[in-house]
Amino acid sequence: MTHKREALLHKNGQPMRAILIAAALLTGASAAQALPLASTSPQTQASSPAPASAFERDRQAILAQVGDYRVRFNMRETVGLQADYQPLEPKTSGGTEIVRVVHDTGDRISLQHILVMYHEGQTILVKHWRQDWTYQPETVLIYAGPDQWTLTTVSAEDRRGAWSQTVWQTDDSPRYGGVGRWSYDNGMTVWTSGPTWRPLARRDAVRNPVYDRYLGTNRHVIRPGGWVHIQDNVKMTGRDGGEPRAMVQEDVVNTYDASAAFEPKPGDDYWAATKAYWAEVRAAWDAVITRDGGVHVQEVADTGAVTSAALMEMADKINAGELTTEAAAERARALINEATRP
Template sequence: MKLLNLIFVLTGLITLNTQAQTKVDSPEEKLEKDRKAIKSLAGFYEVNFNYGEVTAPDPNYKFSKPYESHGNEWAEIIVDEPKRIVIQHMLVINDTTVIKHWRQDWTYEDTDILLYTEGNAWKKGNLTPTDVKGKWTQKVYQVDDSPRYQGYGTWSHVGDHDSWSSETDSPLPRREFTVRKDYNVLNRGSRITLTKNGWMFEQDNKKIIRTASGDKLLAVEKGYEEFTKIDPKIFANAQKWWASQSAYWADVRSVWADIIGAQNTFKLQTMANGKLLYETLFSLGDQSIKEKWTAAQNKEKIKAALQPYLAK
């Protein structure tokens, strides 16, 4: 009898354990886990960049030299809303030089998406509530806050493993757009995985030649960007710099939102009046601080500065 009772007890424990393993989070619990994971991307990091081409359909294709780089990057949450989280990255060189880097906006169940076509042009996509149910869109922006690419996917939380993935088209990466002319679209397969000491941004990228007759695959690239937490003290200058610049760049984001929101297609010119767009906006930011412009003055001057870069 004792043995039989023990079997019943063990069977009950197994059942309870199985139920615990298969417990499904409520939508509210899942949303909060997602938000926690996204906010974990913020912090102070050493970043290692590693990219290399791994295959190509043409046996005579000459693979490009692998790309490796590293730097220190501070990722700061600048908007924290229930269904929208914005993280601004700052690149720090030699602990003194600060460069406003890329930005990632995370939006929940967002039916608005901007899709890259080619030739530095984008178009608005048509997503339904069913398409984006339970999903987060990552909207990535350039150093000048112009659009780069946007993709949506589901955050997964299994045990201690938190990850998100998506696939979308984008312009050529910054490391190649000035030196490569043999392809014009990068199809990004992105996976973000939280790690014990930071996070990993893994990419399976297809280099595409896009023409009116369709897409042709040039090569496939594998990429890893490893974000490892480091001492925040080396970012003291970056924090001071951003404190002085953040209001200006909030106005830049506002102007961009108005411009992009007003049209179904959007195209940029990379150069105007002998300057790249980021050079123009960075210079304007320094002038804004020096002359203490108001938000209204900022927006007026930013809008005027952007006009030459907007392709007709």
């Protein structure tokens, strides 16, 4: 099978471009209440021989997610929790994706995902989500809606031996953050988060569903030939301003299988051309978070944060040689400052 046939596939063979965007844009919408960070108890030591240090073993587990992958996204509402709610039919999609190290300073690791697809002679590139890992974090950025993320203190007990994972959207605006620990029991290498509030993903936000937030738990499982991202989401509603009410449980299993059946170079070329720009964008978001103790930014169901379309378009222009990094970075800073104005 050629790499063109390894392009993004949908189980019904629908047009690829629309499905690509639907799978790629991890956006948020609507409100949630701030959730206290759940305490995560230390995990039992693995029975296999101990590495030089538990810290380094964790680091290598995080870095094992770097590579070139055939990805399958499998989302399934399983159990309706209200009498008047019928779970949706399962939704599946897939693609080819590269994961690259943005930076690694020992106790801080950042990984960037970039979708690299081929369809009918065209190369389709989408800067996808980013995951940042911090060892024994003092704070973590959590979703606190509406359109609000708050920098929240992690207690000394909860951060001891733990790693935070913060997930960012395609334009490097925030999505969700959580704290958990790596475990190595029974031959498995797994990071498990505490429960975290999240805004709706694009697949749900565009439908204007009865629920308006998730309460989710993450697991990252490292396995031979790749890794798996497993989410246990309870979709909830709180639009009446009262206590959030659980509507349905959802299982999400995103499988990353190492693949040499597609050409990753266009994704690497894109990243080489735009990484300086995206570093400036990240710095602009970080400055707002530091200034405000979090960030308030409007979410748009079909495009992500209100900043998404413009920030992504400028990166495409840099990659095409139509815009300089310096000019784009200046515009990006102004756009982010305007969008996050209190």
